[in-house]
Amino acid sequence: MDIPRLSSFDQLAVGQRFRLGTLVLPRAEVVEFARRFDPQAFHMDEEAGRRSMFGEMVASGLHTLSAVFGRSVDSGLLADINLGGNQMEVRWPAPVRPDEVLELSAEVVELRPSRSRADLGIAKFRYIAERQADGVLVLDALITHFLRR
Amino acid sequence: MDIPRLSSFDQLAVGQRFRLGTLVLPRAEVVEFARRFDPQAFHMDEEAGRRSMFGEMVASGLHTLSAVFGRSVDSGLLADINLGGNQMEVRWPAPVRPDEVLELSAEVVELRPSRSRADLGIAKFRYIAERQADGVLVLDALITHFLRR
Numbered sequence: 087m088d089i090p091r092l093s094s095f096d097q098l099a100v101g102q103r104f105r106l107g108t109l110v111l112p113r114a115e116v117v118e119f120a121r122r123f124d125p126q127a128f129h130m131d132e133e134a135g136r137r138s139m140f141g142e143m144v145a146s147g148l149h150t151l152s153a154v155f156g157r158s159v160d161s162g163l164l165a166d167i168n169l170g171g172n173q174m175e176v177r178w179p180a181p182v183r184p185d186e187v188l189e190l191s192a193e194v195v196e197l198r199p200s201r202s203r204a205d206l207g208i209a210k211f212r213y214i215a216e217r218q219a220d221g222v223l224v225l226d227a228l229i230t231h232f233l234r235r
Numbered sequence: 236m237d238i239p240r241l242s243s244f245d246q247l248a249v250g251q252r253f254r255l256g257t258l259v260l261p262r263a264e265v266v267e268f269a270r271r272f273d274p275q276a277f278h279m280d281e282e283a284g285r286r287s288m289f290g291e292m293v294a295s296g297l298h299t300l301s302a303v304f305g306r307s308v309d310s311g312l313l314a315d316i317n318l319g320g321n322q323m324e325v326r327w328p329a330p331v332r333p334d335e336v337l338e339l340s341a342e343v344v345e346l347r348p349s350r351s352r353a354d355l356g357i358a359k360f361r362y363i364a365e366r367q368a369d370g371v372l373v374l375d376a377l378i379t380h381f382l383r384r
Contacts (some may be wrong), residue, residue, distance in 0.1 A: 122301075148300065148301045155272060156272040159274050169288045170330075173326045175322075178322065
């Protein structure tokens, strides 16, 4: 894995793709996150999961989203240039089960210099997570970043 | 505060609004969430916050989103009918500071019976959080729920 550490918005190009490594949501963390932020039974209990429309216990989508975002921050890719963000669009096409391995990547989908600030660019990244076992897409998040130029 | 506990998708009507009470993100929890899921300095350190574009330490937007969603689950409104969800659109028009009081509400913005399953309806709720002190909107999340009929 060789993730660059960008020093300016201007190093980005639409279509660039960065592999961000793998991620696992351990069962204990799935339950812990759900207790705090999404206490629905199918995220905390095996039996309730089996009776749910998922047919098994699955992670809260907010947990998947937060863990993928956290991994992207940890990667350092935007560490020196990310000033913040103000919106995202998220889809969870399939559920995430505890302990399964996800492959993460980020793709540059839109770049736009700020009109009001010459030292700022606005970038949309598409963050995706796929199950390593079968390639199924489990998270697709379009996130807007304000980046230093 | 009198939050109903719905028993069917069919009890909903577009334009209904539910007040979900108040929420505070305590400073220690802001730092803890950021360490786990969004370890950017302006979410964890006062001095880094002052140097950031926010001018102060602010909560991770993912923390605000997760906490608001958790509160909505705790409210019990959809506890008996929510089967899951698969997408959301989120905007954070202004940052959330530790320890400030937020007012939460949810509004029904779209209702659609499922075409494939007679026992299912698809509802879009707009969840918003506003600062109690000045009414400024800090979170605006359009969330899709699959609900029992």
